[in-house]
Amino acid sequence: MCTTCGCGDGEVKIDGDDPSHGHEHVHADGTRHSHGHEHAGDHAHDHGSRYAPAHSHAPGLGARRMVQIEQDILAKNNAYAAENRQRLADRGIFTLNLVSSPGSGKTTLLVKTIELLKGRQRVAVIEGDQQTSQDAERIRATGAPAIQINTGKGCHLDAHMVGHAMGKLALADDSLLMIENVGNLVCPAAFDLGEAHKVVILSVTEGEDKPIKYPDMFRAATLMLMNKCDLLPHLTFSVPRAIEFARRVNPGIEVIEVSATTGQGMDAWLAWLEGGAAAARGQRQDSVSSLKHRVAELEAQLAARDV
Amino acid sequence: MHEMSLAEGVLQLIEDAAHHQEFAKVTKVWLEIGQLSGVEIEAMKFCFDAVTRDSIADGARLEIITAPGTGWCLECSTTVSMTEVYGECPQCGGYQVQVTGGTEMRVKELEVV
Numbered sequence: 001m002c003t004t005c006g007c008g009d010g011e012v013k014i015d016g017d018d019p020s021h022g023h024e025h026v027h028a029d030g031t032r033h034s035h036g037h038e039h040a041g042d043h044a045h046d047h048g049s050r051y052a053p054a055h056s057h058a059p060g061l062g063a064r065r066m067v068q069i070e071q072d073i074l075a076k077n078n079a080y081a082a083e084n085r086q087r088l089a090d091r092g093i094f095t096l097n098l099v100s101s102p103g104s105g106k107t108t109l110l111v112k113t114i115e116l117l118k119g120r121q122r123v124a125v126i127e128g129d130q131q132t133s134q135d136a137e138r139i140r141a142t143g144a145p146a147i148q149i150n151t152g153k154g155c156h157l158d159a160h161m162v163g164h165a166m167g168k169l170a171l172a173d174d175s176l177l178m179i180e181n182v183g184n185l186v187c188p189a190a191f192d193l194g195e196a197h198k199v200v201i202l203s204v205t206e207g208e209d210k211p212i213k214y215p216d217m218f219r220a221a222t223l224m225l226m227n228k229c230d231l232l233p234h235l236t237f238s239v240p241r242a243i244e245f246a247r248r249v250n251p252g253i254e255v256i257e258v259s260a261t262t263g264q265g266m267d268a269w270l271a272w273l274e275g276g277a278a279a280a281r282g283q284r285q286d287s288v289s290s291l292k293h294r295v296a297e298l299e300a301q302l303a304a305r306d307v
Numbered sequence: 308m309h310e311m312s313l314a315e316g317v318l319q320l321i322e323d324a325a326h327h328q329e330f331a332k333v334t335k336v337w338l339e340i341g342q343l344s345g346v347e348i349e350a351m352k353f354c355f356d357a358v359t360r361d362s363i364a365d366g367a368r369l370e371i372i373t374a375p376g377t378g379w380c381l382e383c384s385t386t387v388s389m390t391e392v393y394g395e396c397p398q399c400g401g402y403q404v405q406v407t408g409g410t411e412m413r414v415k416e417l418e419v420v
Contacts, residue, residue, distance in 0.1 A: 069414040073316040073338075132387055155309065187309040190345075215392040216345050219406070248402035249393040251381060 013150040014165055015133060070100060077191055084166060084194025092174040092284030094277040097193050097216055100201035101210070102183030105227045107135045109201065109260040112176060114142045115217035116263075116270055120176040128157040128182045135180065141142055142286045156187040159194055174281045176273060180194035189216035196276060203280035204228050204235055215249040223254045225269065230259040310347060313412065314354035320414045321364050328419075333364040335418035341409035342376040343392050376409030 011014040072078065088095050100106050107127075114123050125146040136148035147165050149157060162179060171177060179195060181188040189198075200221035202210055205228055211218040218224065224246050226239065239257065246253050256272065258265035321333055326392050336355075347372055351379050355369050377388040381403040389404065390417040396404050 062336065064418055064420050065330075067324055067330065067419050068415040069324055070319060071315050071320050071414050071418055073320070073412040073414060076316060076319055156312075187312070190309065212393045219392060234364075244402075251403045251405060 012152055012154060012161055014161065014168065015148045016168055021241065039158060040118045066146035074190060074192075077159050080163055081111065081192035081194040084116065084159055084163050087163075087166065087179065088194060088196075089280070089283060090287070092281045093171060093177050094175075094272075094273070095177040095179065095193075096276075097181055097188070097195035097198045098201060099178045099181045099185070099188045099198055099221070100183060100203075101185050101206065104115045104183070104206065105260055106180050106183070106201050106203045107138055109225070109227055109258065110180060111142055112143045112263070112266065113178075113273070114139070114267070116266060117176070117273070118143075121274060122172045124169050124171055124175060124177050125178045126157075126162060126169065127178070128161075128180060130154070130182060151182055155182060155184050156191050156298040157181050157193060158191050162193045174277070175285065176277050185210065185214040185217045189214075189220045196280065199223045199225060201227050202242065204232055204237040204239070204242075204247075208237050208239075209245055211242065211246040211249055218246050218253065219250045221253060223256065223272065226255065228259060228261070229257045229264055230262040246276040259290045310350040310354040311358070312347065314351065317355065317414055318358050318362060318364060321417065322362070324417065324420075325363050330417075330419035332420045333365070333367045333417050334420060335368045335370060336364065336414040337370045337372060337417070339372045339374055339411050339415050340411040341374040341411040342390060343406055343409035344412050346412060355391045361396075372415060374409055374411045376406070378404040378406045378408075380404045 092263060098106050098110070110125065114125075117123055123144045125136070125139045125144055127133075127146055127148045128146065128151060128274065129135055130151055130153070132150070133148035136146040139146035147169050149161050149165055151157065151161070157179065166177075169177075179193055181193075185200075198217075198221040200217055200223070202224055207213070211224075224243075226242065229239075232239070243255050246255065254272075256265055256268045258269050260266075308373045310313045317336065317338065321336065321383055325331075325333075329365055340348065340350070340351070351371075352369050358369060358379060376391075376394075378389045378394075379385070380387050380398075380399065380401065383396060385398070386407065387398060387404065389397075389406065389409065393402070394404070395402055
């Protein structure tokens with residue numbers, strides 16, 4: 001279990017998974033273990049070799065040697081993320097990873113956003129929380145498809161979980177996918193899920209110095225949404241100072257002030273979203289038309305040979 | 308940060324390498340950790356010992372190679388050294404510094420038998 005935040009393996013649950021449908025493996029050395037996951041996504045798994053080589057304490061082992069690895073520790077997660085990113089790009093889906101501390105108003109903001117986009121932009125949501133499917137239910141009440149991932153003791157979503165959840169959601173081409181990460185300003189910063197951007201939400205009821213207290217997250221984000229701005233008259237929170245702190249760790253970060261309650265700033269946020277969605281759609285159309293062009297070329301070549 | 312997840316990632320890389328390069332035991336692991344990566348070295352060592360127990364890397368020594376933090380100061384238009392992600396430019400004192408190095412978290416090499 002993680003010493004800082006309690007994350008651990010083996011308790012991840014995605015909506016609709018039935019743990020009783022697991023399968024049992026018997027390894028070469030007789031070790032048994034069972035899996036309770038469902039393969040809705042279509043990517044390969046690599047089950048490590050934890051059991052196989054560990055028990056070969058046979059005499060006559062070779063001498064010590066060096067093995068070059070030169071791999072990033074997060075390489076495995078990054079490979080899953082790259083796969084997700086490709087799957088999303090192929091379908092023109094603009095994907096955001098929403099991160100914040102617990103209680104910043106992410107889900108409320110998301111519900112409001114979906115309502116305002118109704119009829120303009122299709123939205124699907126992946127909800128990450130340690131326990132309960134309350135947030136996914138709140139999203140589904142708006143009519144948008146949503147799936148809940150419970151990370152158990154885990155403190156963040158990873159690209160593997162998200163890949164599975166994507167397989168279970170009925171994602172439409174050219175739509176918007178919002179991934180609401182576990183409320184935590186630390187760990188989700190390091191885990192790429194395959195999103196186009198991380199969007200960090202800082203509510204004005206928190207400290208304005210959060211960007212310098214949790215710099216990794218604010219450095220990883222493209223956009224900072226300052227939420228609950230309707231409460232500013234009652235608080236000592238200084239918006240310019242919060243922006244200054246955020247730009248100290250990430251000079252290029254964009255900032256939009258919003259209030260999900262009053263609707264303040266929502267126009268700017270929706271325009272940002274629609275701009276990104278249009279770009280993703282454009283890229284897909286470009287790649288589709290270039291593929292069509294290639295198919296036409298190849299067909300012409302084939303026709304020339306096919307006498 | 309989340310040293311336990313990272314230690315599990317290290318073990319996965321080791322197990323993959325064991326599978327492809329056919330070795331039975333790891334005695335030393337060299338990690339390159341950047342000064343700005345947010346990794347606590349002591350926590351990393353503790354977690355590494357915990358996750359490698361009863362694995363191919365049980366009892367392996369962890370060697371840490373520290374990579375220095377560097378950044379590009381937009382004001383000075385030059386590369387400067389940094390000790391904190393949100394640190395100021397040591398030349399002009401400004402905060403318009405984009406991190407360019409020191410965020411590494413890599414498994415460099417292994418000593419195996």
